[in-house]
Amino acid sequence: MVKKVLKFGGTSVGTIERIQHVAKIVKKEHDSGNQIIVVVSAMAGKTNELIKFSKVVSLNFDERELDVLLSSGEQVTCALLAGALIEQKINAKSFLNWQLPILTEGEHNNSRIVNMNTEKVNNFLKNGVAIIPGFQGISKNGDITTIGRGGSDATAVAVAKLFNTDSCEIYTDVDGVYSSDPNKIPVAKKINKISYDEMLELSSLGAKVMQSPAVQTAMMYNIPLEVKSTFTNRTGTKIFDQQNIDYSKSVTGVAYSKDDAKITLTGVADKPGVAANIFEPLNKSQINVDMVIQNISSDEKTTDITFTIKRDDLLKTIKILKENSNISYKNISHNDKVAKISIVGAGMVSTPGVTYKMFRGLADEKINILAISTSEIKLSVIIEEENTLNAVKKLHTIFELD
Ligand code: ADP
Ligand code: ASP
Ligand code: MG
Numbered sequence: 001m002v003k004k005v006l007k008f009g010g011t012s013v014g015t016i017e018r019i020q021h022v023a024k025i026v027k028k029e030h031d032s033g034n035q036i037i038v039v040v041s042a043m044a045g046k047t048n049e050l051i052k053f054s055k056v057v058s059l060n061f062d063e064r065e066l067d068v069l070l071s072s073g074e075q076v077t078c079a080l081l082a083g084a085l086i087e088q089k090i091n092a093k094s095f096l097n098w099q100l101p102i103l104t105e106g107e108h109n110n111s112r113i114v115n116m117n118t119e120k121v122n123n124f125l126k127n128g129v130a131i132i133p134g135f136q137g138i139s140k141n142g143d144i145t146t147i148g149r150g151g152s153d154a155t156a157v158a159v160a161k162l163f164n165t166d167s168c169e170i171y172t173d174v175d176g177v178y179s180s181d182p183n184k185i186p187v188a189k190k191i192n193k194i195s196y197d198e199m200l201e202l203s204s205l206g207a208k209v210m211q212s213p214a215v216q217t218a219m220m221y222n223i224p225l226e227v228k229s230t231f232t233n234r235t236g237t238k239i240f241d242q243q244n245i246d247y248s249k250s251v252t253g254v255a256y257s258k259d260d261a262k263i264t265l266t267g268v269a270d271k272p273g274v275a276a277n278i279f280e281p282l283n284k285s286q287i288n289v290d291m292v293i294q295n296i297s298s299d300e301k302t303t304d305i306t307f308t309i310k311r312d313d314l315l316k317t318i319k320i321l322k323e324n325s326n327i328s329y330k331n332i333s334h335n336d337k338v339a340k341i342s343i344v345g346a347g348m349v350s351t352p353g354v355t356y357k358m359f360r361g362l363a364d365e366k367i368n369i370l371a372i373s374t375s376e377i378k379l380s381v382i383i384e385e386e387n388t389l390n391a392v393k394k395l396h397t398i399f400e401l402d
Contacts, residue, residue: 006038006039019080026085040134050073053069054069066109067146073135079094092129100117102132104145108143112147135155177253178209194237197242203255225239225240250347260338260339260340261310261338263318270303287316335384337384343399362381
């Protein structure tokens with residue numbers, strides 16, 4: 001007998017018919033003699049709709065109440081799926097965040113799961129299917145919390161870890177992880193196996209098929225994942241330890257995101273301590289700076305500094321830079337119509353010329369690079385947002401991923 005976590009994302013449970021279809025998949029797994037814990041997302045669009053409602057009520061909606069509101073989406077799906085399974089004569093039961101409980105730590109809207117009581121569910125699994133809401137938990141004060149957008153993936157991985165399951169299957173609306181978003185780049189190819197490191201880079205650089213904190217936890221505890229389709233029977237993508245991966249390709253995938261903004265300060269004094277003065281107040285306000293470029297000064301007295309931050313932090317950052325008397329510069333400009341394009345591949349480590357090939361490809365498309373950052377297995381550039389798909393397609397082709 002095998003114990004499995006099956007996680008179904010928003011599109012997979014997006015309509016009543018789809019929930020009934022999911023019930024059939026779960027029944028089949030249960031009838032094969034497996035012990036099944038199901039983790040569900042809210043129906044597609046539900047969480048966004050609830051966020052919109054909160055904004056109508058107040059642009060400063062109380063964070064505790066926002067978590068109460070947002071967690072309701074997953075609870076609806078739990079009950080509907082349990083009902084659909086009971087209708088098919090399967091003993092199914094939902095276990096809500098406070099009923100387990102799923103314990104979390106951290107701030108509202110952005111907590112993380114630290115523990116779950118496994119006893120009740122383990123007892124129930126002996127003759128039934130347990131259904132757990134993704135994306136949420138309960139703090140030690142007894143408040144409902146949510147764990148960040150796309151967080152049902154993280155719930156599934158936490159369940160796999162804490163219940164010590166034999167597998168963790170992420171059912172979604174595509175049949176695996178592709179070399180780029182298959183809904184935007186139709187020539188993208190499915191990747192059969194991918195390492196945790198590569199998946200972590202891809203997901204944190206924009207491939208939302210897996211939520212990056214979920215991949216991080218899976219990597220930390222060596223929990224193999226499988227991403228597969230709710231709607232076809234094709235084999236999915238296995239995500240696991242990199243020792244088992246074939247490195248014949250330098251680049252495994254191309255990801256993009258439109259979450260960043262770029263700020264340039266010109267006429268900054270070219271002397272020690274100036275960069276620290278700029279970034280210290282940003283750090284204190286928990287503004288994450290991603291890429292930084294400092295030009296060589298032409299007059300040896302002043303220089304320009306360009307850096308990128310999350311687009312959501314743009315106004316706050318500009319306010320800090322304008323109001324802080326320790327920071328001096330001549331001019332400040334910003335651009336929030338930029339995109340970050342990244343190539344990712346464990347094979348990059350051993351392949352020379354990848355950087356040149358990427359820059360040449362973008363130059364051939366007349367795409368200007370505004371900032372660059374690298375790590376061992378990824379290379380990211382910031383470009384104008386309007387060039388996004390053109391750049392992704394070009395890189396996809398030149399790295400032979402089509
Ligand atoms: P779920 O609701 O099941 O969690 P998501 O919408 O969060 O599903 O993630 C699935 C989507 O991720 C796909 O529909 C696809 O458009 C997108 N995606 C982005 N990059 C990739 C990629 N490299 N491979 C597969 N899907 C990707
Ligand atoms: N419903 C939540 C969201 O839309 C969590 C999830 O779907 O994973 O972000
Ligand atoms: Mg998702």
